[in-house]
Amino acid sequence: MKNKEKQIKTVCHAERLLLSISRFLGCCRFTTTNNKKEGGSPITTFGDRPWQKHLRTTTLFNNGFTLIELLVVVLIIGILAAIALPQYRKAVAKSRYAKLKNLVESIAQAQEVYRLSNGSYSVDFDDLDISMPGGTVAHEFEGETAESDAKRYRYYDWGNCYVTASGGAAVCEDLLINMDYRKDFANRARSCAIHGTTDKKDWRARICISETESTTANTSSKNNLVRWYYKN
Numbered sequence: 001m002k003n004k005e006k007q008i009k010t011v012c013h014a015e016r017l018l019l020s021i022s023r024f025l026g027c028c029r030f031t032t033t034n035n036k037k038e039g040g041s042p043i044t045t046f047g048d049r050p051w052q053k054h055l056r057t058t059t060l061f062n063n064g065f066t067l068i069e070l071l072v073v074v075l076i077i078g079i080l081a082a083i084a085l086p087q088y089r090k091a092v093a094k095s096r097y098a099k100l101k102n103l104v105e106s107i108a109q110a111q112e113v114y115r116l117s118n119g120s121y122s123v124d125f126d127d128l129d130i131s132m133p134g135g136t137v138a139h140e141f142e143g144e145t146a147e148s149d150a151k152r153y154r155y156y157d158w159g160n161c162y163v164t165a166s167g168g169a170a171v172c173e174d175l176l177i178n179m180d181y182r183k184d185f186a187n188r189a190r191s192c193a194i195h196g197t198t199d200k201k202d203w204r205a206r207i208c209i210s211e212t213e214s215t216t217a218n219t220s221s222k223n224n225l226v227r228w229y230y231k232n
Contacts, residue, residue: 086203093177094207096158097192100172100181103161106130107170108183111163121167121185124151132161179204182227193227200226 110130114122122128132154153162161172173180178195192208198219199205205226209215212228219226 090203090207093179093204096174096177097179097181097207097211100159100174100179103132103172104170104181104183107161107163107172108185111167111170111185115185121163123163123165123167125154125163126151177204179207190230191227192230193225195223195225198224198226202226 107128107130110128111121114128125132149165152165152167153160159173159175161170163170168186169182169184171180171182173195180193180195182191182193183189190212192211194202194204194208198221200217200219205217205228208217208226208228212230214228214231217226217228
């Protein structure tokens with residue numbers, strides 16, 4: 001009796017192990033029958049026939065996708081792209097605009113230091129105690145003021161930074177997103193502008209409105225831009 005009980009427990013444990021493995025693999029079916037000749041001990045087998053296991057396994061991997069299923073997948077990808085791409089473009093533009101702000105604020109601080117020592121603002125970057133990252137003056141200017149104009153500009157692969165001819169303001173413009181950030185030194189006025197359009201509903205307008213917290217914009221048809229001024 002004890003030997004039979006041990007056999008039954010062993011078989012039960014083996015059955016549970018096989019059932020657990022089957023659930024994990026998800027490709028095989030187990031059936032349990034009673035063997036009356038062996039005293040009713042349960043016997044676990046793989047499927048009803050040996051060839052059924054092979055059939056079920058190969059069928060699982062040979063099934064393809066229907067045209068409807070493919071169309072549904074393409075539709076879902078299209079919807080996700082339509083939602084994600086504009087948000088990604090906006091996030092990239094905000095990041096690039098933040099870089100413009102940092103550069104202009106650095107120029108403004110250097111200008112204030114120069115003014116305290118010389119009584120006026122400079123129109124030459126070389127006079128300022130600031131290191132503009134990777135800037136160059138490779139742009140060609142023409143006319144009598146070519147040399148002075150070249151000194152107040154710094155050009156980059158993404159855009160440019162410059163101080164106005166009077167030295168009273170600094171501007172950095174990103175040509176990849178066609179936006180600029182400007183700061184006037186005397187009245188501390190700051191502004192955000194979008195270039196290449198006079199449409200106040202342009203997608204970049206939301207960035208300027210969010211930054212400046214102002215819905216009032218100045219449109220310049222001559223310069224083809226829209227500018228928002230910061231409230232504080």
